[in-house]
Amino acid sequence: MRILYVDCDSLRPDHLGCYGYHRDTSPTIDGIAAEGRRFTNYYVSDAPCLPSRTAFFTGRFGRHTGVVNHSGTNADVRHRGASRGTSTGGRYRTLPRELLNRGHTTALVSPFPQRHGAWHVLDGFEEYRDTGGGGAERAEVVAPHAESWLDDHATEADWYLHVNFWDPHTPYDTPQEYGNPFEDDPAPEWLTDERIAEQYESYGPHSARDLHHGYLYGRGPDDLDRTPDEIADREDFRRWVDGYDVGIRYMDDYIGRLVERLKDAGVYEETLVVISADHGENLGELNVYGDHQTADDKTCRVPLIVSGPDVEPGVDDDIHYHVDFAATLVDLAGGSVPEGWDGESFLPALVDGESDGREFLVTGQGAWACQRGVRFDDWLLLRTYHDGWKEFAPVELYDLDADPHETENLARERPEVARRGLALLEQWLTERDTDAATGRNGGNPDAPRALVDPLVEEIREGGPTYLRDATDTYAERLRETGREEHAAEIERRDGVVEETPAEYLR
Template sequence: MRILYIDVDSLRPDHLGCYGYDRDTSPNIDRIAEDARRFTNYYVSDAPCLPSRTAYFSGRFGIHTGVVSHSGITADIRHRGDERGHTNRGAYRTLPNALRQEDHKTAFISPFPQRHAAWHAVDGFTEWIDTGKFGVERADEIYPLAEEWLRENGTDEDWYLHLNFWDPHTPYNTPSEFGNPFADDPAPEWLTEELLEEQYESYGPHSARDVHHGYLSGDGPEDLDRTPDEIADLADFEQWVDGYDVGIRYMDEYVGDLIDLLKEQGVYEDTVIVVSADHGENLGELNVYGDHQTADDVTCRVPLVVKGPDVEPGVDDDLHYHLDLSATLVEMVDGDVPEGWDGRSFLPSLAEGESVGRDFLVTGQGAWACQRGVRWDDWLLLRTYYDGWREFDAVELYDLDADPHEVENVARDNPAVAERGMALLDRWRSQRGIDAATGANGGNPGAPRSLVDPLLEVIRDGGSFYLQGNMETYTERLRETGRTEHAEEIEARDGIVRQDPSEFLS
């Protein structure tokens, strides 16, 4: 089987035409979606980049692999301990290894392993092509390498090509000559002047007034053509959204080239094409602009479009993890899903349109905040342990049907629902602990620290790597901009959320 996985960093589903976006950002992805199965509630288990791709390639939750952040011991997969043999072809083998065992050539075109020192991500790939710019390369730099690989291998029978585009990721460096196809299109209307004013007076890395990373370190705003220095008004917001959407549209042009190349080779109809992402991108939600710092719906829900032979076109609204796709792909090539995986195949949905989703999902974030989300029915509950220097409550509850941009925390108005979400989270954590103690699913009792929640290790080691060493410069900025009370809050707590959820809800 031929499988082309188009992995677009920071791609939100609700900014694609096939998911109902009113801007024409994705005409070529939409072409694929016309004959594909499209998943509307598909989530990464762990965010952002390094935890997400680790979970996808390993088929295991971050609470089992230990990878929940971008630095320190929680950025590397825990040693397999007694389960470590002389190869990695057993219960904890990776997706590329599982595909190789079914005689598939596996290739990875991406700077990701270099960008995050994620050497475990190349485990099982026959070929890794490093695109060389640590994640700021544009689609015009990625596509020629993909074209070369496909011209050499595309007509072969069995391969998996994982191709990584980065254009929707900040700094939104689409070439200036590409222009702005959306100059006459209004920005999404959910952000009001009143809400923006509240965000502007608030605080946090990549928040409305401190939108560039340089504000943390004291370096100030970055000199970028497509992003403003701050989000002071709705015109700034529109410019920011335009920068993101233009990145999608630019990348999509090269998706069109991929389609044309596969058709030229006569293999388009016989190739499984997957379009997805490692995480989404907050564009003002929870006062985060152009980053992915939370375990919320916007950061953790990603697109999934799957087209190919024996794929039933249509829409799947069930709840799925991205590591469930790993198990599905193994079954698609007639392999056995490894015993050491957490992922569950949803092949019956792809092949026959059956409903095989999960009852609820738990998402995680450890690179900025230490936070977990629970997604069930139309609800999203966020439980924050370490706030990453943001105004997060201990418990937040959002009705995603009525409030998809997470504007109003309704936890105190719906305490029974919030308690239900907390109960689901406790149930999930308890089961993962049993897995780790007994070796069920993705747990490995022989691994060092196997019974320790890695989010707690992040907190123990000082919280977010991106914030460490920046308190003095950032609190000075807050005082200089009239936000002294926020500076004092950071200095007093350094992000630790000590309030008990029951106290917040009472």
């Protein structure tokens, strides 16, 4: 089987035409979706980049690998302990390793391993091409590496090529000569001037008033042509969204070049083409702009579009993890899903259109906050342990059908639903602890710290990556802008949420 996996960093599905977006951001991706199967409730188990790709390639939840952060102890996969054999095969073998075992030529085009020290994701890749920019390179740099690889291998019988594009990721630096195809298109209407005004008086990394990364460290805004210094009104919001959407369209053009390479080689119809992402992107939701700092729907729900031989065209609305798709790929390739994976194949949904989703799922965030989300029915529950210097309650509840942009926390209005979500989270955590103690699914009792929750361990180490050593400089920024009470709050408790869910819902 030939498999082209296009991994688009920071791509949220609702900014693609095939998912109903009003702007023409994605003609190539939309064409692939029209021929294939589109999944509408597809979530990464762990966010952002390093936790997500680790989970995907290993088929295991971050609760089991330990990878939930971008630095510190929990940026590395927990050692296997006494159960480690003389190789990295066996029950915990990776997705590319299993495809390699099945006779596939495997290749990765990406700077990701270098960017995050994520050398474990290379296990099973025969060829690795680092595109050299550490994630700052645009599509015109990435695509030639993939095109060259396809020129050499496209007509071979079995291969897996995984290609990372980064253009939807901040800093939104699409070349100025590309222009703005959306300058006459309105920005999404959900974010009103009234809501922006409320966000402006609040605080947090990448919030409306502290939009750029430099504000955390005593620097000013990034000097970028396509983005404003802050979000003070809807015109600023439109400019910000334009930067994101132009990046998608620019990337889409280069994805089109890969499709043309397959067609020129005469193998497009015989190739499984996958479009997905490592995480989404908050564009104002929860007062986060242009980043992926939460365990919510906008950070953790990603597109999944699959087109090719044996795929049943249509739309799948069931709930799935991205680790489940890793298992599905192995199943589709005729391999054996490793016993040590948490992912469960949903092959019947892909090839026959059968309902084969999860009853609920749990997402996690560790690099910008310590938070878990529970997705069930139309609901999203957020349980926050460390708020990442944002105004999060210990428990938040959103009706995603009525309120897809998460503007109204209903936890206190619907406490019975919130308690159900908390019960599901407790069930999930208990199951994962049992896995870790017994070696079921992705658990490994031989691993050091196997029974320790990595999010709790992260708080002990000093909290999420991007807040460490920034308390003084960000507190100074808050005081300089008249937000003294927020500065005092982050200095007092440094993001650790003190109120319990029971107290909050009382």
